[in-house]
Amino acid sequence: MNQMLSSDDISLNTTAPQQLRVIKRTGDVVEFDASKVSVAMTKAFIAVEGDNAGTSSRVRDFVAQASQQIAQAFQRRLPDGGTLHIEDIQDQVELALMRAGEQKVARAYVLYREEHARARAAEGEGVAKPHPTLNVTLPDGSRRPLDLGRIETLVFDACEGLENVDARRIVEDSLKNLYDGVGLEGVATALMMTARTLVEKEPNYTYVTARLLQDNLRREALSFLGIAEEATYQDMAKLYKPAFQAYIEKGIAFEQLDPELATFDLVRLGDALDHSRDNQFTYLSLQTLYDRYFIHRDDVRYELPQVLFMRVAMGLSLNEDDREARAIEFYRLLSSFDYMASTPTLFNAGTLRSQLSSCYLTTVPDNLDGIYSAIRDNAMLSKWAGGLGNDWTPVRALGSYIKGTNGKSQGVVPFLKVVNDTAVAVNQGGKRKGAVCAYLETWHLDVEEFIELRKNTGDDRRRTHDMNSANWVPDLFMKRVFDDGDWTLFSPADCPDLHDLYGAAFEKRYEEYEAMTRSGQLKLFKRVKAKDLWRKMLSMLFETGHPWITFKDPCNLRSPQSHAGVVHSSNLCTEITLNTSVEEIAVCNLGSINLASHIDNGELDGDKLRQTVRTAVRMLDNVIDINYYAVPQARNSNLKHRPVGLGLMGFQDSLYQLGIAYTSSEAVDFADRSMELISYHAIEASSDLAAERGHYESFEGSLWSLGILPLDSIERLKLERGEKYLDMDTSSTQDWERLREKVTSQGMRNSNVMAIAPTATISNICGVSQSIEPTYQNLYVKSNLSGEFTVVNAHMVRDLKERDLWDEVMINDLKYYDGSVQPIDRVPEDLKAKYATAFEVEPKWLVDAASRRQKWIDQAQSLNLYIQGVSGKKLDVTYRMAWLRGLKTTYYLRALGATSVEKSTVDRGSLNAVGHGAGAPSPVPEAGPRGIDDFLQGKGSQRAPTAGEIDELGCEACQ
Structure with missing residues (x-):
């Protein structure tokens, strides 16, 4: 219809009855001109029948006759002259066409009139390019034409700068899914749904989808703040500033933000x-x-x-001298994704209740008042987003004598049931369930029952299905396993000092207690074969995912704070190793460097990494003074020792950028070299902060004060454990002697500086692989609390495209093989090595890389172990190797039995079936009696958790 004349063409000034006049839509009055009616009708025929209609005698004769009839009709209606409206003339044209049987031409003319009527109405409502038939329903219930111009602007903006994305396709496919009267959110959803369905074919569509989602966010926030009803990406260049200022004002008025934020220079x-x-x-x-x-x-x-990142930056700058300069520095680091604070800090910085810390570690005393006080502390800490690690070793075992009641103790397990239920009940206002991990030393008489806490069978009153658990394993036990020796279980009521001993001192005292059992001085004990207990530990770890295996002695012997107390447990995610006591609840404050963003042209950018680390350490140190403490023991500990935990994420992405396979010595070397740089710069940053702000209170007597850095502390472990039981690399590349001198002269601002947390959630925010994990799958549907998301390995897609291998067949093959390229014949061997998924990486590579990192870290790492074709022997070898390589802790076991790898049909949809059971972290239903010997012979199998489930394990405190 674009060839039709404009709606006012039929009434221009010429020769027609002078007494008739026409009111145009602009309000102007002109003389009636019958020739304009002829032109309008001719264009209607041309629009339907083509250009030849203009010269057709049939059309020419009809138009001349119809025009004359219309003019005569008006003269009869107004014999004395008068005024007509333009709409009256168009009605007569439409009627004449229909009476003549020219239905198609009449219909085209009607649609033409409606389209232009909508355009005029839309123009008055600010709609530049209205859809010819679709209307949108506004929040107030009114309707207006769908603005095609705005949709095109949004989509083309969303695609700008991205390769291999088609903006026109998104627009056209989205319009097919809209209906008349759709709401504004429905339009946005249609655009996003269209873009997200294309992610599996081209990873860049995930950015397109996110940019389209931004339109929803802007509409919701800007209208609430009174800034604008809606805005495009370009509009935000000007609107972010007033939106930020209005946000601070409203947030304070709502008593959600700290009023101190208003004192910043908001301009x-x-x-x-x-x-x-x-x-x-x-x-x-x-x-x-x-x-x-x-x-x-x-x-x-x-x-x-961007307001969120600035709010967090401001919250962390409250005590700085030049608050605005530091806030801008912190904002730029966060918003660039070079570094990301942990979830509690992102949640709460700058708010009225600034609980910014991630982890809390407690020791539970052996008395009823102390036990329930510890459970109360759990509840209070869990309420404000903290992940918890409880040391339960001091609590007397089942059958121990209770002097006060002249009875016998029921042991640790009944109290753990209460802890479990408390974690479920106190869930931070519904944001997520509480999360806690109970630790018990391997010599505790209740350890065998403790190991079975997560079983699906047995007395449910002695089961904890929602709580995590971990073995706190002394080196002596591992030596007995290696030497096939006996192991004696005690009640801590009879040997309370074992709780605080480690290394050679523990071994000496433990053997004295064993001698007392043989002499009859100790009555309550149990002697087992160390290997039998070890097998049971591995069997339950495989079967239920718990207890995790963590090592007491390296955590203590290499602790910088060994002069000030004892590390009795790790935290919920096994990366924190801090002293605890009845008087002190250890606190750690976490954040993670995005290692992938520090790779430039195939090299690790050391200068950029140094600046990132220095700013990150300052931000973490600020957390300690600003933080809200739910219990006084936590404040006491945190202010006294000031520990922080700087970690990393995006390790796998870094390997992709460097062209290195995870299963290679080059990857192990990169783990070593990158962690050494982070460690070096982090220690120096903390020391320089000490020069500026003063060293932490308990610095004197620490390993730092003695010039013993993490690398040097390996020697302490070797001496105490015995050289034959330790195999750790001790090479280095940096000038550590210079740093030792600086640390001993300036001191350290923080007792502990490094810890590698899981980062599942914050790595999602930054769009990189979590923590130090290998890729779980190269193509999968991730399901979490926010919905379902197609995730595809963009690095892999890029490499396959370069070799002309990325097509529909490859996509379907990846779906069928659960994101693995190994079974796909046409994928070259070098790409199969580079894109091996977690279960295709032999655990030795994970352990070796972790060992190289561990030599530089003063705390620990959240290390998940992936084992395909699992058997008792394989588990045995893997966990023995972890201990021999000097690891302090391990985290989840992801075990995949041989039978789980088989497939039957391409239609089974396993890739998208994200809802089935929880794999390693949850109990596997027992099909019948299956003994430890069967397990050790590899007769069991277990489904691996899906990639979506893995990110949802534990809690977000460390992530």
Whole structure:
């Protein structure tokens, strides 16, 4: 219909009855001109029948006759002259066409009139390019034409700068899914759904989807803040600043933000907001922020992404001298994704209740008052987002004498049931369930029952299905396993000092207690074969995912704070190793460097890494002073020792960028070299902070004060354990002697500086692989609290495209093989090695890389172990190797039995079936009696957790 004349063409000034006049839509009045009617009708025929219609005698004769009849009809209606409206003339044209049987031409003319009527109406409502038939329903119930121009602007903006994405396809496919009267959110959803379905074919569509989601976020936040009803990406260059200022005002008025934020120079900070960084988000990362992180009121999110990062930066700058400069520095680091604070810090920085710390470690005393006080502390800490690690070793065992009641103890397990139920009940206002891990030393008389806490069978009153557990294993036990010796279990009521002993001192005292059992001085004990207990530990770990295996002696012998107490447990995620006592609840404050963003042109950018580490350590140190402490023991410990835990994420992405396979000595070397640089810069940053702010209170007497750095502490472990039981690399590349001198002269601001946390959630935010993990699958559907997301390995897609191998067949093959390239014949061997998934990486590579990192870390690492074709022998070898390589802790076991690898049909949809059971972290239903011997012979199998499930394990405190 674009050849039709404009609606006013039929009434221009010429020769027609002078007494008739026409009111145009502009309000102008002109003389009636019958020739304009002829032109209008001719164009209608041309629009339907083509250009030849203009010269057709049939059309020419009809138009001349119809035009004359219309003019005569008006003269009869107004014989004395008068005024007509333009719509009256168009009605007569339409009627004449229909009476003549020209139905197609009449229909085209009607549609033409409607289209232009909508265009005129839309223009008045600010709709530049209205859809010819579709309307949208506004929040107030009114309707207006769907603005095609705005949709095109949004989609083309979303695709800008991205390769291999088709904006026109998104627009056209989205329109097919819309209906008349659709709401604004429905339009946005259609656009996002269209883009996200293309992610599996082209990973860049995840960025397109995220940018389309931004439109929803902007509409929701900006309208709530009174800034604008909606805005495009370009609009935000100007709107972020007033939105930020309005956000601070409203957040304080709602008693959600700290009023101190209003004292910052908001104009200066608003100028620093960079709207272009909104384009870095993947769909998963932005949806995660929206669902869990943005501050909201009455379920309306009024915090935008860059505002969130500035709020956190301001919250961490409250005590700085030049607060604005530091806030901008912190903001730039966070919003660039070079570093990301842990979830509690992102949740709560700058708010009225600034609980920013991640982990809390407690020791439970052996008395009823102390036990329930510890459970209360758990509840209070869990309420404010902390992940918990409880040391239960001091509590007397089942059958121990109770002097006060002249009875016998029921042991540890009944109290753990209470802890389990408390964790479920106190769930931080419904944000997520509480998360706690109970630790018990391997010599405790209740250890065998403790090991079975997560079984599906047995007395459910002595089971804890929601709580984590971990073995706190002394070196002496591992030596007895290697030497096939006996192992004696005691009640701590009879040997309380074992709890605080480690290394050679523990061995000496433990053997004295064993001698007392033989002499009859100790009555309550049990002697077992060390290997039998070890087998049971591995069997339950495989069968239920718990207890994890962590090692007491390296945690203590290499602890910088060995002069000030004892490490009695790790935390919920096994990366924190801090002293605890009845008086002190250990606290750790976490954040992680995005290692992948520090790879430049195939090299690790050391200068950029140094600056990132220095700023990150300063931010972490600030957490300690700003933090809200739910219990006084936590404040006491944190201010006294000031521990922080700087970790990393994106290790696998870094290997991809470097072209290195995880299963290679080059990957192990990179783990060593990258962690050495992080360690070097982190220790120096803490020392320089000590020069600026003063060293931590308990510095004197620490290993730091003695010039013993993490690398040097390996020698302490070797001396105490025995050289034949330790195989750790001790090579280095940096000038550590210079740093030793600086540390001993300046001191350290923080008792502990490094710990590698799981980072599952914050790595999603940054769009990189979590922590030090290998890729779980190269193509999968991730299901979590925010929904379902197609995740595809963009590095793999890029490499396959370069070799002309990325097509529909490859996509379907990857779906069938659960994201693995190994069974696909046409994938070259070098790419099969590079893109091996977690279960295709032999655990020796994971352990070796972790060992290289461990030599530089003053705390520990959350190390998941993946074992395919699992058997008792394989588990035995893997965990013995972890101990021999000097690891302090291990985390989840991801075990995949040989039978789990088989497939039957391509239609089974296992890739997208993200809802089945929890694999390693949850109990496997027992089909019947299966003894430890069967397990050790590899007769059991277990389904591996899906990639979506893995990110949801534990809690977000460390992540």
